[in-house]
Amino acid sequence: MDKIIKIFDTTLRDGEQAPGCSMNVNEKVEFALQLERLGVDVIEAGFAVSSPKDFESVSVVSEKIKTSVVSSLARAVKGDIDKAYEATKLAVHPRIHVFIATSDLHLKHKLNMTREQVIASIAQNVAYAKTLCDDIEFSAEDASRSDREFLSLAYNTAVNAGANVINIPDTVGYATPNEMFELVSYIKENLTTNNAVEISVHCHDDLGLGTACSLAALKAGATQVECTVNGIGERAGNASLEEIVMGIHTRYDYYKATTNINTKQLYRTSKLLSTITGITVAPNKAIVGANAFAHESGIHQHGVMQERTTYEVISPEDIGIPQNKMVLGKHSGKHAFKDRIVTLGYSLGDADLEKAFHEFKILADKKKNVTDNDIEALVSHNAVEHHKAYEYISFVINSGNTITSTANVKLCVEGQIIEKVATGDGPVDACFKAINKIVKLNVNLENYTIQSVTEGVDALGEVSVKISADKKFIMGRGLSTDIIEASIKAYLNAINKTVPVLLI
Ligand code: KIV
Numbered sequence: 001m002d003k004i005i006k007i008f009d010t011t012l013r014d015g016e017q018a019p020g021c022s023m024n025v026n027e028k029v030e031f032a033l034q035l036e037r038l039g040v041d042v043i044e045a046g047f048a049v050s051s052p053k054d055f056e057s058v059s060v061v062s063e064k065i066k067t068s069v070v071s072s073l074a075r076a077v078k079g080d081i082d083k084a085y086e087a088t089k090l091a092v093h094p095r096i097h098v099f100i101a102t103s104d105l106h107l108k109h110k111l112n113m114t115r116e117q118v119i120a121s122i123a124q125n126v127a128y129a130k131t132l133c134d135d136i137e138f139s140a141e142d143a144s145r146s147d148r149e150f151l152s153l154a155y156n157t158a159v160n161a162g163a164n165v166i167n168i169p170d171t172v173g174y175a176t177p178n179e180m181f182e183l184v185s186y187i188k189e190n191l192t193t194n195n196a197v198e199i200s201v202h203c204h205d206d207l208g209l210g211t212a213c214s215l216a217a218l219k220a221g222a223t224q225v226e227c228t229v230n231g232i233g234e235r236a237g238n239a240s241l242e243e244i245v246m247g248i249h250t251r252y253d254y255y256k257a258t259t260n261i262n263t264k265q266l267y268r269t270s271k272l273l274s275t276i277t278g279i280t281v282a283p284n285k286a287i288v289g290a291n292a293f294a295h296e297s298g299i300h301q302h303g304v305m306q307e308r309t310t311y312e313v314i315s316p317e318d319i320g321i322p323q324n325k326m327v328l329g330k331h332s333g334k335h336a337f338k339d340r341i342v343t344l345g346y347s348l349g350d351a352d353l354e355k356a357f358h359e360f361k362i363l364a365d366k367k368k369n370v371t372d373n374d375i376e377a378l379v380s381h382n383a384v385e386h387h388k389a390y391e392y393i394s395f396v397i398n399s400g401n402t403i404t405s406t407a408n409v410k411l412c413v414e415g416q417i418i419e420k421v422a423t424g425d426g427p428v429d430a431c432f433k434a435i436n437k438i439v440k441l442n443v444n445l446e447n448y449t450i451q452s453v454t455e456g457v458d459a460l461g462e463v464s465v466k467i468s469a470d471k472k473f474i475m476g477r478g479l480s481t482d483i484i485e486a487s488i489k490a491y492l493n494a495i496n497k498t499v500p501v502l503l504i
């Protein structure tokens with residue numbers, strides 16, 4: 001029988017620690033549901049003790065997720081473990097993930113503890129966590145820079161106290177693939193228990209080796225790998241989920257292993273994360289980058305036309321990249337639209353389907369050819385739509401290179417139409433200033449980017465903005481064939497996230 005490698009996704013915890021990647025509760029739930037569709041075995045939903053928002057996110061994700069394990073991180077401290085337990089207790093499959101550092105560097109400069117104290121803390125806290133939850137993972141932070149004998153003692157102590165998963169992190173992305181292979185082999189050989197223990201790895205990408213180290217660890221016998229979508233995470237990020245999964249999938253001949261991942265959901269998951277965080281992947285990013293399947297040189301193009309595998313080791317269909325053909329037009333009905341949505345792998349409830357169809361009709365009126373990419377963009381934007389305290393109604397612009405731009409923007413606020421006029425440095429600035437007059441918030445625009453979803457003059461434009469309000473950074477996204485309208489929608493999407501709302 002094939003060895004099954006478990007995929008532990010930590011996008012919502014370690015990934016979210018990346019600058020600019022923070023997500024609100026609704027966004028985390030939406031992303032967790034997509035991770036479940038993707039087929040990840042474990043979702044690390046957050047670090048429950050770290051803030052009330054994290055606690056809330058872990059709790060709501062725990063309630064919504066039915067098949068994946070939901071885990072919360074906790075330091076080897078009773079208060080952390082209690083919070084992790086409280087936040088995950090409604091999950092069908094809860095896990096508490098207890099960690100403490102084991103390298104002398106961390107013991108001396110961070111924990112101010114002796115090795116004996118660390119071992120005592122592991123024994124006490126893992127045993128305590130086990131009284132609350134059956135599924136306990138133990139991580140030795142900075143394992144790759146720890147003394148091996150001491151590290152092995154730490155893991156054996158955790159296993160004797162009840163841990164069923166032991167995780168070996170390369171916390172600062174320092175290890176080489178060979179070292180990671182040797183480390184996993186050493187820890188495995190020196191386990192003193194007869195009980196089945198899952199060995200996990202967790203590699204960061206500081207030297208660009210996160211994926212390579214994770215795959216080397218699997219070859220040495222690790223059976224769980226921790227990673228993030230698009231490789232987001234602290235500093236240079238974590239090992240990338242899509243690279244690890246496709247590495248195992250493509251090189252079955254070498255790894256002799258499989259995963260539970262539905263690879264056709266990989267592209268969509270990557271896109272959804274970019275839509276939520278506003279952080280797109282580099283065009284040359286392996287697997288999900290825009291150029292990952294582009295062939296520029298004539299020799300390569302010729303080769304691929306004769307036989308795809310001459311220059312492609314995976315096909316775009318394997319990871320669910322929509323084939324960008326014209327599929328629907330303005331005369332298409334709801335049945336055809338629903339069929340297309342299902343073929344693309346989405347399952348929308350009646351209300352979401354109605355909303356997406358309404359937006360499709362508006363788009364089809366403006367755009368001759370509605371492609372799969374357009375439909376993907378519509379659906380993923382709807383998925384992360386926040387409640388709308390301020391609803392966009394219309395705008396009028398007067399702009400040119402010899403006059404000052406003036407914008408008139410109409411919004412609906414609590415059922416009332418409010419209209420304001422403002423001038424600005426260009427049409428987008430004028431619109432944002434008119435909106436500022438309506439929302440009466442102290443908002444600063446920190447970043448603005450625009451890109452087209454498809455080709456052609458009638459392409460959908462996708463705008464991302466980053467605003468700061470109340471010392472927080474908030475991302476917003478907007479989609480329209482009109483770039484000013486896309487900008488207004490993105491700005492309002494960000495502003496609406498600043499308004500407190502009851503959970504879905
Ligand atoms: O990088 C790391 O060591 C971690 C642990 C807390 C698992 O994220």
Ligand code: ZN
Binds near residue numbers: 014171202204
């Ligand atoms: Zn980490």
